[in-house]
Amino acid sequence: xxxxxxxxxxxxxxxxxxxxxxxxxxxxxxxxxxxxxxxxxxxxxxxxxxxxxxxxxxxxxxxxxxxxxxxxxxxxxxxxxxxxxxxxxxxxxxxxxxxxxxxxxxxxxxxxxxxxxxxxxxxxxxxxxxxxxxxxxxxxxxxxxxxxxxxxxxxxxxxxxxxxxxxxxxxxxxxxxxxxxxxxxxxxxxxxxxxxxxxxxxxxxxxxxxxxxxxxxxxxxxxxxxx
Numbered sequence: 120x121x122x123x124x125x126x127x128x129x130x131x132x133x134x135x136x137x138x139x140x141x142x143x144x145x146x147x148x149x150x151x152x153x154x155x156x157x158x159x160x161x162x163x164x165x166x167x168x169x170x171x172x173x174x175x176x177x178x179x180x181x182x183x184x185x186x187x188x189x190x191x192x193x194x195x196x197x198x199x200x201x202x203x204x205x206x207x208x209x210x211x212x213x214x215x216x217x218x219x220x221x222x223x224x225x226x227x228x229x230x231x232x233x234x235x236x237x238x239x240x241x242x243x244x245x246x247x248x249x250x251x252x253x254x255x256x257x258x259x260x261x262x263x264x265x266x267x268x269x270x271x272x273x274x275x276x277x278x279x280x281x282x283x284x285x286x287x288x289x290x291x292x293x294x295x296x297x298x299x300x301x302x303x304x305x306x307x308x309x310x311x312x313x314x315x316x317x318x319x320x321x322x323x324x325x326x327x328x329x330x331x332x333x334x335x336x337x338x339x340x341x342x343x344x345x346x
Contacts, residue, residue, distance in 0.1 A: 120294045123172070123302035125282070127154040127161065131305035132168050138308070143171035145224070145246075145282070145302040147202070148178060159195065166196045174224045174244070176202035177212075185212040193221050200224045200243060205233050210240045217241030224280065231265040238275035244300070249293065250283035259283070260292040267297040287311050 121142035124135040127150030135141045144165050151158050162175045173196070177188040185208060189201040200222040203209040209225065216223045217240065224244040225237035229252060237245040247266060249259025266279050278299035284290060287310050290301045303311075333341075 120290075120298065121300040122308075123174075123280070123300055124305055124308065125150070125284070125302040126305050127151040127156070128305070129154075129156075129161065129164050129168070132165055135305060135308055136168050141169060141171065142300070143173065143302075144169060145174040145202075145280075147176050147226075159191075162192075162195055162199060166198065170198055172198055172200045172222070172224075172244075174200045174202045174226075176226065177204075180204065180206065180208065182208040182211050185209065186215060189216050189221055189223075202226050202246075203242075205237060210236055213237065213240035213242050226282070228266075229262070231262065231269055234262075234266040234277075234279075235269055238270060238273075238277040242277045244278045244280040246280045246282040246302070248283035249281055249289055250285040252283075253285070260289070260296055263293050263296040263298050271297075 122140055123143040123145050124132055124141060125145045126132060127146050132144055151161060154161060162173060165173050175192045177185045179185045179188055185203060189212060192199050192201050201216060202224045203212050203226065205225050205227045213223050213225055222243040224246055225242040226246040228234050228237065228245050228247045234245050234247065247262050249263065252259035252262060263279060263281060270277060280300040280302055281293040281298045282302050284301055284303050284307060286307060290303065290311065293301050
């Protein structure tokens, strides 16, 4: 599974990139509004941090407006992916972008037939929002399973990008369901590392290691770290 970070904060993207496992970035108008940055300036800066796919969303809701913005985003960098809403004009724009070689992320997917339309339109990614479905008492991960089955049935190449992730369980279940990608809030990256038995085990190892006489390797390490 690929890991994207879902944020509009450049410092969070830099920190996630330091882990060495970051595959891409997703943004949206809500996240960018919180950052207080100009959208295009932020995306250009993100391009300096990662060469993975960077989803930048159009603000228009009509075909002509979406296509104008898609062309503008496409000029920013080769790895910028145009994020389109899953509405009628969004599907039309996706078809045109596909024909022009512009990568797309069709977002706000809440149903399997919507995902089917996105794949038929040639979307690079489709973004099912699992957390928002859970919020209204629907099984968000069941949607991932349904999309995976449909795409496998017809050999669609559109990648399933699990969005609206709320915690590690969403990521675990999405991976088990066969999602290609999870786009993850920055704070959840840290949660993925956490397990109480890991903390207990590490504490015990550190305590016991202090009882071992220092060998050559440890002495050389300590000497190197001082410099």
